[in-house]
Amino acid sequence: MTALLEIHDLRVAYGRRRVLHGLNPPPLEEGQVVALVGGNGTGKSTLLKALAGLQPGTGRVVLDGEDIQPLNATRRAGCLAYVPQALPQGSALLAYEAVLSGSRALPSPLNREQLERRLAGLFERLELTGLGLRPLSELSGGQRQMIGLVQALVRQPRLLLLDEPTSALDLRWQLKVLETVRDHCRERHSGALIALHDLNLALRFCDRMIVLHDGAVLAAGAPDSALNADILRRAYGVEGRVERCSLGFKLALADRALPINELLREPENP
Amino acid sequence: MNESLAAGYRRRVRRRVLALSGLLLVLLICLLADAATGPSSLGLGQVFQALWAPHSLSRGQAVILWQVRLPYAVIGLVVGAALGLAGAEMQTALNNPLASPYTLGVSAAATLGASLVIVLDLHWPPLSRTWLIPIGAFLCAALSVTLILLLLRRVGNGVEGIVLFGIAMVFALEAMVAMLQFIADSDTLQQIVFWTFGSLGRATWDKVAIVAAVLALCLPFSLRGAWAMTALRGGEEQARSAGIAVDRLRVRVLLRVSLLSAVAVAFVGTIGFVGLVAPHIARITLGEDHRFYLPGSALAGALMLSLASIASKSLIPGLIIPVGIVTALVGVPLFMALVLGQRRCR
Numbered sequence: 227m228t229a230l231l232e233i234h235d236l237r238v239a240y241g242r243r244r245v246l247h248g249l250n251p252p253p254l255e256e257g258q259v260v261a262l263v264g265g266n267g268t269g270k271s272t273l274l275k276a277l278a279g280l281q282p283g284t285g286r287v288v289l290d291g292e293d294i295q296p297l298n299a300t301r302r303a304g305c306l307a308y309v310p311q312a313l314p315q316g317s318a319l320l321a322y323e324a325v326l327s328g329s330r331a332l333p334s335p336l337n338r339e340q341l342e343r344r345l346a347g348l349f350e351r352l353e354l355t356g357l358g359l360r361p362l363s364e365l366s367g368g369q370r371q372m373i374g375l376v377q378a379l380v381r382q383p384r385l386l387l388l389d390e391p392t393s394a395l396d397l398r399w400q401l402k403v404l405e406t407v408r409d410h411c412r413e414r415h416s417g418a419l420i421a422l423h424d425l426n427l428a429l430r431f432c433d434r435m436i437v438l439h440d441g442a443v444l445a446a447g448a449p450d451s452a453l454n455a456d457i458l459r460r461a462y463g464v465e466g467r468v469e470r471c472s473l474g475f476k477l478a479l480a481d482r483a484l485p486i487n488e489l490l491r492e493p494e495n496p
Numbered sequence: 497m498n499e500s501l502a503a504g505y506r507r508r509v510r511r512r513v514l515a516l517s518g519l520l521l522v523l524l525i526c527l528l529a530d531a532a533t534g535p536s537s538l539g540l541g542q543v544f545q546a547l548w549a550p551h552s553l554s555r556g557q558a559v560i561l562w563q564v565r566l567p568y569a570v571i572g573l574v575v576g577a578a579l580g581l582a583g584a585e586m587q588t589a590l591n592n593p594l595a596s597p598y599t600l601g602v603s604a605a606a607t608l609g610a611s612l613v614i615v616l617d618l619h620w621p622p623l624s625r626t627w628l629i630p631i632g633a634f635l636c637a638a639l640s641v642t643l644i645l646l647l648l649r650r651v652g653n654g655v656e657g658i659v660l661f662g663i664a665m666v667f668a669l670e671a672m673v674a675m676l677q678f679i680a681d682s683d684t685l686q687q688i689v690f691w692t693f694g695s696l697g698r699a700t701w702d703k704v705a706i707v708a709a710v711l712a713l714c715l716p717f718s719l720r721g722a723w724a725m726t727a728l729r730g731g732e733e734q735a736r737s738a739g740i741a742v743d744r745l746r747v748r749v750l751l752r753v754s755l756l757s758a759v760a761v762a763f764v765g766t767i768g769f770v771g772l773v774a775p776h777i778a779r780i781t782l783g784e785d786h787r788f789y790l791p792g793s794a795l796a797g798a799l800m801l802s803l804a805s806i807a808s809k810s811l812i813p814g815l816i817i818p819v820g821i822v823t824a825l826v827g828v829p830l831f832m833a834l835v836l837g838q839r840r841c842r
Contacts (some may be wrong), residue, residue, distance in 0.1 A: 251753070278737050303739025310733045316593070316727045318784045322505050324730035328738040333721040342502040349501055358501045359508065361783070362730070377734050 229253035229288075230417040231277075231385055238269070239274045243445035244271045246283065246441045252434070254385075256415040259408050261428035261449070263421075264438035264461050271311075271419040272388045273438070277419070278308035289385060303332075306385040307378035311393055313362055313370040321365065321373045322349075322358040328377050341380075348376050352406060367394035375403060378412060386410070386418040392427060400424070404431040423452065429468065429475040437461050450475050512788040515781055523573065526802040530569035533809045536560055544737045553792045571699035572805040573798040574707040574820065576770055581711070582756040583771030584790055585718060588725050589749040590644075591732065594659050596771035597757035600644060601665030602637050603768065604642060606754075606761035608669050608676075609636030611688045615676045630706065631672050634758035640665060641754040645747060694765035694820020696805055703763045710759045714752045715794070719746060722786035726768020728783050769824040770797045780834050800827050 237247040246269045254260050262270045262374060275281035279299035287295045294302055313324065322345070329341055336344065338479040347369040349355045352372055362370055371394050378386055386407060407418050408431055422428045428449065435452040437445040439461050445452045455467045465480035532540040536556055546553045546561055553561060583596040590600075597603045601604050612618070613625075613632035620628060647661050677688050690698070724745055727735045736742050757771070776793035777800075804823040 256561050268739075275733075278733075280733060280736055291571050299736045299742050300739045303737060308733065309739035310731065313731045313734070314591070319726065319729050320505070320508070320781050320783065320785075322501060323726060323783075323785050327726035327730055328734060328740075329726045331735075332739050355501055359504050374731065374734060377738070433784065450693075482781065487821070 227243055228256050229255045230258070230290060230462050231239045231419070232286075232288040234286040234288070235285055236273070238272050238281055240272075242362050244322035244417060244441065246270045246276065246402075248285070249273065249441075249443055251443050251446050253269065254417045254434070255418060256417060257412050258433045259411050259420065259431060260417045260434045260436060261420055261432035262436050262438065263423070263425060263428055263453075264444070267385045268386060268438040268461075269441040270438055272441075274308060274389050274419065274421055276384075278302065278306060278387050280308065303381075305383060307383040307388060308341055308387040309374045309389065310380045311371070312367060313369070313374050314409075315363065315367075317362040319362050320359055321354070321362060321369075322361055325377050325380055329380055332387070338492075339431050345376075350378050352376060352402065368396065368399060370393060372399065372403065375406070379406075382416075384416050386416070388418060388420040390421055390423065392422070392424065400427060407431075411489060425477050429453070429477065430473065453477075507787075508783075509785075512782050512785070515825040516788060516792060516795065519781075519792065519799065522801065523795055523799050526799060526806065527569055530572065530802055530806050530809075531561065531565045533806050534560070534565055535809075535814055538565070565700040565703055567701055568696050569802065569805060571707065571764065572696050572801040573702045573765050574704060574711055575696075575767070576774070576798040576801030577758040577794040578711050578714075578760045578797070579706060579767060579770040580774035580778070580800075581715065581718060581790060582753040582760075583773075583796040583797070584775035584786075584793035585725070585749045586753050586771070588728055588784075588786070589753075590658055591748045592658055593730070593776070594772070595662075596768075597637075597753060597760075598766065598768035598771055599666070600662035601640050601669055602644075602757045602799065603761050603766050604666045604669035605640035605770075606633035606672070606758045607692065607766050608673050609633040609674045609758070610762050611673050612636070612689050615680050616685055626707075630759050630762035633762040634755060637754040637758040637761075638751070640669070641750045644792055658762060687715060691763050692766055693818035694753060694767040694823070695818040696764055696808075697816060697818070700761070707759050707763060708754055711794075714756055715791075717724075717748070718752060718790050719787065721748070723789070725749075725786040726784065729786075765818075765820055767801070767820045767823055769827045770800050773827050774800055777831060777834055800830065803830070811833055 233249055233251055233375055236246055236249040254268060262273065264270055272281060276283040279297060279302040285295065286293050289305055290479045325345055334341065348359050354372055355375065357365060357369055371391060374390060391403055395403060404427060410416065411418050432449060434447065435449045436443060436458055444461055445457045450468050453468050459465055463483055467478055468475050470476050517571040528540060528543060532538065533545045538560055542553065543561060547842060550558065551652060566582060579597065586595045586597065587593055609632040612630050613629050618628060647658065678683055724740045727740055730744065732742060774797035775793045778789050782788045782792040800823065801819065804819050804826045807826050808819045808822040
């Protein structure tokens, strides 16, 4: 396996408020899908934006052996693509145009026919062909989310950065999106870093997991080892454990959130 | 199925080209109707004939047509087009459907610039007043745009912040213009009132040429950035992530907006409604692919001002009402008919 993405001592602040405190997660390998999990406000979206060059930060971000930290978002566009949670709601753009325009705005190695073929293939792969000629304003939040994914995939980036790509999707489409991303990474030997709240989806589709807590890496590694009972308690304030099942792993949770005073208590030494 | 998506899109594109051509045709008809409207008896037939055979008119009629009516009609078109284009670019660049040169204070700033040149009786030998007034208007408009850009950098492009700032700017700038009016003598006051009403009445071919030249200068740059602007409507973060230099795009757009609105205001005064509504008309009829939306907004703006110009000469026989007063009266029914028609089609 070859390291695709390495992050060294990445720090990000909003004004005086520090959000990421020197992250050093394990490298993301080629072909891997890595889930970025953790509670609300722990810095998942900030990390993705910092990697995309949309949020300034310090430290080193090495992609394919090159430090991309000095590059702005425009220059990073050649190698990575970022997909935020939602596309604008009030736009009269057709879904097809929303994807096409991003590819036509800058010089592209593809001619018109090649671009049209690639676009049509992606719309078909994600079963969105019927939505292509409808305005974004007439699409549901989930459908717009999928169009956002097509906007990124059409550029065939080395690294996909997806912020909650399944948050507005029903069960079938959640599987469809993550399956497409996983296949894309395997086929093209590229990688994906996906912020996810649904831990069962993360366990099912991702090769590695990074658990963030208070802007730092709490745990990282294979899904079953990174997400043990202690990490679940500290990252989410819940009692639970990861169990093996016929389809891989699943999360078993107690039916109540832990009281805040229990969360603040330091874990006891075994 | 693959074929049908690209083919379906191409069909849409052809339909938009047709719609743009239709809009252009209606505009030409309006131009002729505008040139044929006025107190002296010079009908549509005579105007049409005079365009092919200039000697068919008497000397008096020729002066009325070529020195009065046609400059009046043509400046309405080019100013309307400039305001429509400026409004469309501004709404996309600021991601705000309420943005226009008027609502964000750019027009008011241009009025202040023009008023300063008039009241302070500024002269600069190499340039005549025909040029000094728009330059004054442009400098003030550019200053107000710079303030908007600084605000954007500080607070992001939130709809509320920018619109509130624009409204505050309009109040402050109008207060300054009012102050200039207060200290001005009666002749100067009359000239300033002309700007604030918005009137095509002092149109000359020189002024038409200046506005048309600025429009001709800006439009190719606007169209060159059409794909990037379209991508911006598909989401700012996606556009940035796709490699589009959004900040640079925004600065260029706002500079074009200040140039367009400055020359428009300098020659015809403040006309508020066109820059706001023309882009919405274009959006409803042509969508938001900026290759069509930008020229469509320019044509819709030109059409609105042309219709307003006809109405300004027809509403009260023998009296030409300043076009700025009539614009909203003509534009609102046109806009409402489009919005209601679109709802009924859904």
